[in-house]
Amino acid sequence: MELKGDRRGLHLLATDLSNEDGLVDDLVKTLNARHKFLGTAAIYLEVNLPLTPSLFQRVAEVFSIFPNLTLKGIIQTDPSSVIPLEAKKPPSPPLIVRHTVRSGQQIMHQGDIIVIGDVNPGATIIASGDVMVFGWLRGTVYAGQPGDRARHIYALRLQPAQIKIGDVIALGDGHGEQPEYAHIEEGTVVVQRWDDVRLPEVVTQESKNRRIERRASHLSH
Structure with missing residues (x-):
C-alpha cells in the first residue's frame, strides 16, 4: 500500500485491491512493516470497495492490533461502487421516529x-437525506446514502459508534457535551457546534395536527 500525506493527515492507498480479504491481508502486512515508523499517526484508509459495515469492522479489528495507530476514517474513492439505497426513487417526506431506537433495531x-x-x-439509522436526533446519538448513522456528501447528521449529544455521510465513513466523533452536527469538509467528516437547535416545522405541524384530531375525537363523543 502506498502512503501519502496532506494537510488533513496520512492516507494509506488501497485502491488497487478488489476484495475485502485481499485488502485486510495487505493492510496487516503494511502496518506490521511500518507501524514503528508511523508512530502515533492518525490514518485515513482510501479504498475502491463498497463501504459496508463488514469492511469497516474488519479494518477496525486490524488497527486494534496496533494500539499506537488510530483509524481516522475510510474514504471511498469510487462512488459508483457504493451500494445504492433505492437511489432512483424520489425523496419521501421526512420520517419522524418518536421513540428511542434500541440496540439491534435498524431504520432505513x-x-x-x-x-x-x-x-x-447497536442501533442503525440509514437515510438518503439528513439525520436529526433530538437526544443521545450513540449508535451507527449513515446520512446521504448512497453518495450525497452535502448531507448532515445532527444530535443534541453526539457520541456515535460510527457515522457515514455520502461515501465518507468515520469512527465516532463529537464530545457529547453540547448539541453538535457532522458534515463533510474537504473530504473529511468534521464535527461542529449546533447553535440553532429547534424542531423542524414538519414535526411541530404534525404535533399540532395530532392535538386537533384528539380534540375533534373528544368533541364527537
Missing part, C-alpha cells in the same frame, strides 16, 4: 429521518 428511509429520542449503541 429514502429522505430525512428525525428521531425524537435516543439512538442507542
Whole structure:
C-alpha cells in the first residue's frame, strides 16, 4: 500500500485491491512493516470497495492490533461502487421516529429521518437525506446514502459508534457535551457546534395536527 500525506493527515492507498480479504491481508502486512515508523499517526484508509459495515469492522479489528495507530476514517474513492439505497426513487417526506431506537433495531428511509429520542449503541439509522436526533446519538448513522456528501447528521449529544455521510465513513466523533452536527469538509467528516437547535416545522405541524384530531375525537363523543 502506498502512503501519502496532506494537510488533513496520512492516507494509506488501497485502491488497487478488489476484495475485502485481499485488502485486510495487505493492510496487516503494511502496518506490521511500518507501524514503528508511523508512530502515533492518525490514518485515513482510501479504498475502491463498497463501504459496508463488514469492511469497516474488519479494518477496525486490524488497527486494534496496533494500539499506537488510530483509524481516522475510510474514504471511498469510487462512488459508483457504493451500494445504492433505492437511489432512483424520489425523496419521501421526512420520517419522524418518536421513540428511542434500541440496540439491534435498524431504520432505513429514502429522505430525512428525525428521531425524537435516543439512538442507542447497536442501533442503525440509514437515510438518503439528513439525520436529526433530538437526544443521545450513540449508535451507527449513515446520512446521504448512497453518495450525497452535502448531507448532515445532527444530535443534541453526539457520541456515535460510527457515522457515514455520502461515501465518507468515520469512527465516532463529537464530545457529547453540547448539541453538535457532522458534515463533510474537504473530504473529511468534521464535527461542529449546533447553535440553532429547534424542531423542524414538519414535526411541530404534525404535533399540532395530532392535538386537533384528539380534540375533534373528544368533541364527537
